[in-house]
Amino acid sequence: MRDAGMGSWPRRRARMTPDHVAFVHRGVSTTYGQVQERADRLAHGLRALGVERGDRVAYLGLNSVELVLTMFATAKLGAVTVPLNTRLAPPETAFVLQDSAPRVLVWDEGFEHVLGSDDVAGLGLQTVSVAGADGHRPFAELLADGSAEVLDEPVSLDDLFMIQYTSGTSGRPKGVMMTHANISWNVYNVLVDLDLTSTERSLVSAPLFHTAALNQLMFPTFLKGGTSYLESSWDAGRALELIETQGITWLFGVTTMLLSLLRHPQWATRDLSSLRIVQSGGAPLPEPLLRAYLDRGLMIIQGYGLTESSPGATMLRAHEGATRIGSAGTPCFFSDVRAVTPELQDAATGTPGEVLVQGPNVSPGYWHREDATAEAFLDEGWLRTGDLGTRDEDGYLRIVDRLKDMxxxxxxxxxxxxxxxxxxxxxxxxxxxxxxxxxxxxxxxxxxxxxxxxxxxxxxxxxxxxxxxxxxxxxxxxxxxxxxxxxxxxxxxxxxxxxxxxxxxxx
CATH class of the missing domain: 3.30.300.30 (ANL, C-terminal domain)
Structure with missing residues (x-):
């Protein structure tokens, strides 16, 4: 193949396990073979709308197969996906759209108020509606009219795959550029740390516009040939039901999600024996929460990272979680981490320093923000995280504070x-x-x-x-x-x- 990027993943997976189920959404199963065919059709459809190499395609919608297909189809063209945070107010969404200047905006039902707002409507964007809303090109029509001819554009690992926007400390969101290599190496880190299998059944309830659910959960499951259960939103009762009835093996959640499971009336009675991996990120977990999961035989695997590192930087593996509570773990296999003084010298063991991250998973910088890129990305690929951490004599990282006021x-x-x-x-x-x-x-x-x-x-x-x-x-x-x-x-x-x-x- 000439395509070395993420757009080739459906084709590579489909030639191995075309009949395995890749996604389950709203009770409908989609196989890897269907993902490949539909991603090709959608790519041809997007090309007919004028999307070319390097163009941006934005997506506004909750977790769905259409979101994943849009990402793969865009990548097949050598174009760049911009997943939009569905929780932003219309003026905030408009800023991201102005900054990224997408050739096409794909959107799903529930966001008519955003598309109809003065801020977004005034941009005059070419739009595609997943739900087939009047006045917008229907998503289904793009699929139906698109050719099934296999696309194999020359896409390199160093080409841009995605721009994920993160709020800036100056008040302006910054677009974090992610290459195909950034995502791929991050997925490799996950595979090394979590011993995944092709029979994983992963519950994807956290939003895919965030780097964790996308790059730490969905893409690793896809690469291994497992099944991702895509949920539009988080519901603790629904999650407990799916774990028991569908044999979910892998769950990712931030602190609030894991707490809501614990507080649900069915927490003590549902069968959770299928769960092998409970993973968390975003903030350190309270010790009582960890202990409560341990009481049910579940060790929560914690890590540290940020959007700019795609996101994984460190991981506290399951076998050491109970003895090192509060630690963010040690660096992932293909990542390196330091804690440094203001002079960028290594801080002494146990002394707080700014956390730096290096590795092939680290972003090349911010979209059209040379100033912010120069400030955060140092020589030899080191990323300044703005977080303060200490490292002990065994190299375990503990996040103690933030240089930023985030x-x-x-x-x-x-x-x-x-x-x-x-x-x-x-x-x-x-x-x-x-x-x-x-x-x-x-x-x-x-x-x-x-x-x-x-x-x-x-x-x-x-x-x-x-x-x-x-x-x-x-x-x-x-x-x-x-x-x-x-x-x-x-x-x-x-x-x-x-x-x-x-x-x-x-x-």
Whole structure:
């Protein structure tokens, strides 16, 4: 084959196990042979819409076979997929679309309000509707009209496969460029760590627009020839039912998902004996949660990573999880990790330093953001993560803090600067600092500490309502504290540490 990239995976898998089921979605099974044929047809259909090598194809929708087919079809053309975060508000989605400038936007039902918003409609994008909505090219028509001729374009591992947008600390989302090699090497890391088989039945309930569900779960299952159960959204009762009735072997979830399983009335009675792998990422897990899963014979495998490393950097393997609770593990097979001083020298054992990651899974940089790329990506391929960690004498990494002020709420990254910018658009606000406070369900939630302009009034409810529609709901703080004046240092700079010390506790 001339295609060395991800677009060749359906063809390579189909020639091995064409009749094995690749996906189950809404009770419908799709075999590897069908994935290959439909991805080729869709690729020809996208080409007829003008998609060429290097063009972007955006997708807005929940987990589905159509999303996966769009990724593979786009890759077959040497084009680039842009999976859109379905939780963004229309203005945020519009920014990502303007920045990535896709040739085509494929979208699924449930997002008519986004397509119809002034921000997105004004972009004049060429659109394809999975549900066949009026005024949009039907997805089914692209498949039906597309040729079944096998595509084999020359695609190299160094070509771009995908751009995944992550919120920026400056308030502007950044597009993380991922090559075919980045994803492939990340999948190899997963295969080494998890001893996967071709009989895996993986529950894919976390959103595929996030790197973890896509690259740590779905793609490894596909490569091995297993079956991915694609769920549009997470439901603990539904997950427990599928584990028992479908013999799910592999489950990925962020802290909130795993907690909801534990709190479900059927947790103690459902048969979970098929589960071999329970995997988590996004934030350290509370020890009581780990212990509760251990009581049911389930060890949660934790790791550390970020979108820019596709995402896996370290893994705490199952056999050591109970003895090293709180650790993020050691580097994955094809990755390297350091903790460094501000001078980029290795920090002493047990001393916090900024975590750096290196490996063929590390992104080449940010889409059209040379400044941000130069800041985060160093010589010899080292990525500055902005996280503080320590390494012990055996090389185990422990994340202790963040250089950035990022809040991780239910596995979602929230950047205070972005939220603060939105709050500043309220006319009564003089100054604001957004901080994270502990939360028993989400792990962490946002809190806005606000001072008002002289003579102005605004209630907590009014300020929160002001953000509705401006920000994705998960980014909107759960509480607002209104004070006379925020703390500043002698030079007049806001001292956020003091804000955290005074208002960063759980109520």
């Amino acid at each position: 809040i991780i709420s239910g596995g979602e990254n929230i950047y205070p600067a972005e939220v603060e910018q939105a709050i500043y658009t309220h006319p009564a606000v003089a100054e604001v600092a957004v901080i994270g406070v502990p939360d028993p369900h989400w792990g962490e939630v946002g809190r806005a500490v606000v001072s008002l302009r002289p003579g102005e009034t605004a209630s907590e409810a009014e300020l929160l309502a002001h953000l509705d529609g401006r920000l994705a709901r998960y980014k909107i703080p759960k509480s607002v504290v209104i004070i006379d004046e925020l703390p500043h240092n002698a030079s007049g700079k806001l001292v956020k540490n003091r804000v955290k010390e005074q208002w960063g506790h759980h109520d």
